[in-house]
Amino acid sequence: MRGLPRVTLAALTALGIGSWLGLGQPDQTRLKELVFKARDAVNEATSPTATPTANGDPVMDFAPSVAPETLDTARPWPRLNPEASAKRAWLLAEGPYHPPGDGERLVTLTFDDGPFPETTPSVLRLLARYNIHATFFVLGRYLDGDDDRSKATRDVLRQIVSSGHLVGNHTHDHHLLTQLGHGETLAQIEEGAASITKVIGKEPIVFRPPYGQVDVFTMQVLKEKQLELVLWNIEAEDMKNDDPVAMFQSIRGQLEYSGGGIVLLHDIRPSTVVMLGKLLEWMSLRKFDPAHKEKPGFRVVDLPAYIRATAESPQPFSDRIELERKRSAQHQAGITRRPRR
Numbered sequence: 001m002r003g004l005p006r007v008t009l010a011a012l013t014a015l016g017i018g019s020w021l022g023l024g025q026p027d028q029t030r031l032k033e034l035v036f037k038a039r040d041a042v043n044e045a046t047s048p049t050a051t052p053t054a055n056g057d058p059v060m061d062f063a064p065s066v067a068p069e070t071l072d073t074a075r076p077w078p079r080l081n082p083e084a085s086a087k088r089a090w091l092l093a094e095g096p097y098h099p100p101g102d103g104e105r106l107v108t109l110t111f112d113d114g115p116f117p118e119t120t121p122s123v124l125r126l127l128a129r130y131n132i133h134a135t136f137f138v139l140g141r142y143l144d145g146d147d148d149r150s151k152a153t154r155d156v157l158r159q160i161v162s163s164g165h166l167v168g169n170h171t172h173d174h175h176l177l178t179q180l181g182h183g184e185t186l187a188q189i190e191e192g193a194a195s196i197t198k199v200i201g202k203e204p205i206v207f208r209p210p211y212g213q214v215d216v217f218t219m220q221v222l223k224e225k226q227l228e229l230v231l232w233n234i235e236a237e238d239m240k241n242d243d244p245v246a247m248f249q250s251i252r253g254q255l256e257y258s259g260g261g262i263v264l265l266h267d268i269r270p271s272t273v274v275m276l277g278k279l280l281e282w283m284s285l286r287k288f289d290p291a292h293k294e295k296p297g298f299r300v301v302d303l304p305a306y307i308r309a310t311a312e313s314p315q316p317f318s319d320r321i322e323l324e325r326k327r328s329a330q331h332q333a334g335i336t337r338r339p340r341r
C-alpha cells in the first residue's frame with residue numbers, strides 16, 4: 001500500500017484541480033504543489049490497513065438530518081454566494097471553519113450524473129442504512145421520454161425525493177457550459193430544471209455545472225435565477241477509476257487532510273456503490289463525539305445543514321489558495337511530530 005499516495009496523486013493531478021477559480025497558470029501550479037505535497041504526507045502517515053470490517057450491517061449511528069418537508073421552508077438557507085462567484089463557491093465547498101481543539105468534521109455527500117435505475121437504488125439503500133440525506137445533481141435528459149427506461153428513471157428520481165434527499169440541477173445534457181453560446185447555456189440550465197420540475201413538482205434550487213466549470217455568463221444566469229452554485233472539495237475521479245479500494249483510500253486521505261468537505265461521487269457506477277459502502281462504514285466508526293469535542297470525528301449532514309454551519313463559522317480566508325497554504329503548513333508541522341508506524 002506504499003504505492004497508494006502515488007495513485008492518489010495521479011488521480012488528483014488528473015482532476016484538473018488547477019482549473020479552480022480560473023486561476024493563472026503559476027497560481028494553479030503552486031496550489032497543486034501545496035495540495036499534493038500535504039495529501040501525500042497524510043496518506044503516508046495514516047494506516048492503510050485501518051479499514052474496519054463488520055459482521056452484518058453496521059450500526060446506524062449518524063444523527064438524523066433535516067426532515068425532507070422542512071428543507072425548503074422551515075429554516076431558509078443563508079445565501080452565502082448570491083453573486084454565484086465560482087471563486088467563492090470553491091472556498092465554500094470547504095465548509096465551516098473549526099478552531100484548533102474542535103474536532104468536528106462536517107461531511108456532505110453529493111451524487112452527479114444520474115439517476116440510473118441500475119445503480120441509484122443501491123446508493124439510496126446504503127444512505128438509508130446510515131440515515132444520511134445527500135444531494136443528487138441530476139441530468140434532465142434522462143427524465144424525458146416515454147420509453148421504459150425514462151419511466152424507470154423518473155421513478156428513481158421520485159424515490160430520491162421521498163427518501164428525503166435534495167435534488168439539484170446538473171443541466172439537461174451535461175455539456176461543458178464554457179464552450180456553449182449564451183442561448184445554449186441558458187437552455188441547458190432551464191431545460192434541466194424543467195425536466196426535473198415536471199417529475200418532482202418543484203424547481204431545484206441548487207446547481208452544479210458539468211465539470212465544475214462556469215464562465216461569467218453562467219454566473220450571471222445563476223445569480224438572476226437565485227440558484228446556489230455548489231462545487232466540491234473531495235473526489236476520487238470515480239468516473240474514470242474502477243477500483244473501489246483505491247477510490248476509498250483516496251477519499252479517506254482527502255477527508256482526513258481537509259477535515260471534511262463536500263464529497264463528489266457519481267451514482268451511476270457500480271464501483272462507486274461498492275466504495276460508498278466502505279466509506280460510510282469508515283465514517284460511522286469515526287463519528288464525531290460531542291462529549292470529546294477535541295477528538296477529530298466526522299458528522300455527515302445534508303447540504304442545507306452544511307451551508308448553515310458554514311454561514312455560522314465561515315473560513316477566515318479570502319480564497320482556497322490562502323486556505324490551502326495554511327492547511328498545508330499545519331499538516332506538515334503536525335505530521336513531522338507524528339511517530340512513524
Ligand SMILES: [Zn+2]
Nearest residue numbers: 112113210211
Ligand atoms: Zn457531471
